[in-house]
């Protein structure tokens with residue numbers, strides 16, 4: 544049993560406008576009790592346009608829900624039309640910034656090099672990066688999931704010092720399990736999450752590796768979360784579809800009761 548605090552984070556993807564976001568976070572706040580936050584860190588990752596509304600609600604009602612962005616620019620300011628910078632996210636008191644989600648790697652051609660620059664941008668602005676890694680179906684079928692995923696970890700962490708690396712969150716999200724209902728088995732999740740921790744130990748030493756939280760993501764629901772969380776190197780989940788249903792997300796946060 545590790546003393547790492549589990550992190551349950553809802554990645555809303557491109558869903559919920561700012562009014563819907565307010566209603567949704569209110570429902571979560573209503574459903575969650577103080578004791579839930581003592582056992583689990585709870586975060587939401589709304590679209591950029593919702594962040595100000597979520598911040599206002601969290602501040603006004605002193606909610607314990609954390610929040611963050613789904614992406615971050617590699618640059619802190621300047622002529623980068625359409626991008627959102629780390630200083631802007633920090634000003635909204637975001638705790639997290641997702642980096643290198645498979646949908647961004649796939650649809651926006653994000654490379655490990657760009658992800659590395661975004662990880663550094665997050666740290667530079669006191670945001671915790673949630674670095675997403677994971678293999679597609681072809682790689683899994685060829686049995687290369689560990690090597691593929693560790694290469695993404697190496698790429699994302701290039702030249703990141705230990706004192707920053709120990710605070711990163713890494714989300715292992717096998718692409719074939721995202722939004723497909725095809726959840727990886729707890730053993731599949733452990734195999735790769737354990738290998739990620741092993742690589743962190745090689746890069747930074749065991750003490751740092753033991754501090755890093757590694758999430759699993761891909762078709763997580765209240766019905767399968769407990770078995771995945773029972774694995775020693777899984778410290779939380781990154782939840783897409785199921786996080787849009789407040790009751791379901793609360794049940795996932797309460798995975799120990801499932």
Ligand SMILES: O=C(CO)COP(=O)(O)O
Nearest residue numbers: 554721722761762783784
């Ligand atoms: O991509 C994901 C979270 O970042 C997972 O999405 P689903 O939970 O909808 O499979």
